[in-house]
Amino acid sequence: MATLADVARRAGVSPATASRVINGSSKPVADELRERVLRAVADLRYVPNAHAQLLARPQRSVVGVVVHDVSDPYFAEVTRGLQRVATDRGRLVIICNSYRNPERELEYVEMLRGQQVAAIVLAGSGYHDADFTALLAEKLAAYEATGGRVAVIGRHEHPGDAVMPANEPGGRLLGAELCRLGHRRIGVIAGPRVLTTITDRLGGLRAALADGGVPLPDERIRYADFDRDGGARAAAELLDAVPGLTALVALNDSMAVGALTLLRSRGIRIPEEISVAGFDDMPVAADVTPALTTVRLPLVELGARAMTLALDPATDRRRVEVLPAALVRRASLGPAAG
Template identity: 45%
Template sequence: MAVTLGDVARHAGVSLATASRALNGSARSVTEELSARVRASAAALGYLPNAPAQALARSSGTTVGVLLHDVADPYFGGIARGVGDAAARDGLLTLVTSTDGDPRRELQTIRMLHAHRVRAIVLAGSAYSDVTAVRELDEALTAYEAQGGRVVAIGDHGPLYDTVHVHNREGAASLTYALAQLGHRRFAVITGPRRLRVSADRLEGVLEALGEVGLTLPEGMLQHTEFTREGGKAAMARILDTAREHGTPGPTAVIALSDICAAGALAELRDRDIPVPAGISVAGFDDIPLATDLAPALSTVRLPLTAMGESAVRLALRERGATAQRSEVFAEVVLRDSTAAPARD
């Protein structure tokens, strides 16, 4: 049977409360003599301290909670790796939770992490556009911070939190300019769901750049979908079918605003025997490791995913400032074999 704290207290000849304070690091002091006696009894009996109990006693645990949409997505996997590496260097444990982009599930998880007194919460998923969801999440996070917790957001979650600010809009605009410079004039865009701010940020960058070069997206050439391979494949099919139904030329360049969606788009083009880039150029966003393994290798916008996670932990462990602090993350366009100058009509 597992050794309990009560067993340690009886062995040391002290009260249960004294044993708890000695082992769980309570702010209420215990004399060094009693503390040494309790520790000796714990060692003799092989007692393992209860981490949640220690966290409650100290009002600060040794765990960093990470909320992301899907740990199987390489984008979030890279961020989680960075958080884990940085946390481990400071002797902290990382607890990663997938929320599937559901604000209700995210709210429930925040409350649970609060109850377990985690040291910090990293919001690695995208912020939401729904006003009610944002208000409820802010209320839960404010209550958590009021009891000593730290919150760091990767992406735009508003001015309340320390933030790893990703230049999504600028990266998307730069990619669009690069494709326009190759000679493309007929574009299609596959973006994420409307409920996510990152979808809006990246799309705004594309539309801004298209406007600068005097271009617009024809009807049906903008498709919203989930940031998944299946979503990207279905969106690519809708783009091609729309062009065929309207009897109009299809796009010469497709910008998928996540690499996972771009992988799905490439699959749909392969199924239809449309060559890339000779028939249609395809570009993604994020530069996940898969991007170089696709055939052809995917042009994309590079984000330092692991470094983003590490930066979040550095902000979380930094002394709290009077105002929210921000770490900047810049995007870099990387052109590979999936994009080229358009073929002559």
């Protein structure tokens, strides 16, 4: 079977020139050279390598998406929006799960850059890690230099286009509601301390409680895995260490569901004895008992807007879109007990 080198040799051109002609590169090639290459292709019955053509083709058809864990309800919803836009644009999506491992995230970016995907979307939270952040920014800049596009969801130290969920304002909404209902002894179940998402949500909650004259000392905060089991463990620690809490706030709904389960196992009535609130408004939030008060973020729209930014033509300025948060009042949050 003839190779690209065979075609180049027969046409009397370099392999790079032969490749540009065969793969339809936008770089100009003289008509006479083009005819020689095409004649050599016909004479040798050369069949291009499909994979190599895909990488060389200027119209790239694949988009890489890096998430923490697509099985997490938050990222499942975001991914719905990402895929909806990608499908409408005729693009294939590759989902990469980093499982909140920064090293794996760097590896995925490098792999996607090597595959010359059309765009990379970082859909997980940023990290409070200066070395990682600098290295990630360097890899993304190298990828953009080849014509790739980058969009991020959330707060990342990357200068590209971004879609920002209103995490800090959402925390403020929840804090203001707790103050309105008379809660002064509040426990917080936070996710991993290293994530910027947690910093923003907790910062908004703290600010609203401070405005209402409600203290939130560090002893009432527990950092846990961003899942149901993490929420249950953190709720147990808070109840055992800080008696008299009237409310538990979990900074995502999965952890809030874990807290609800733990409270029921201890025979604690919700919200009569202690209230519970979450964050994100996952589909399960309306189905648990009691239904969960939470902060709603437009998760599907976050994904859709990020993919749109990634696939739209680049501009000479950074585009940042902030999508709003809303408080959803349900039965799990009531007036402070006593």
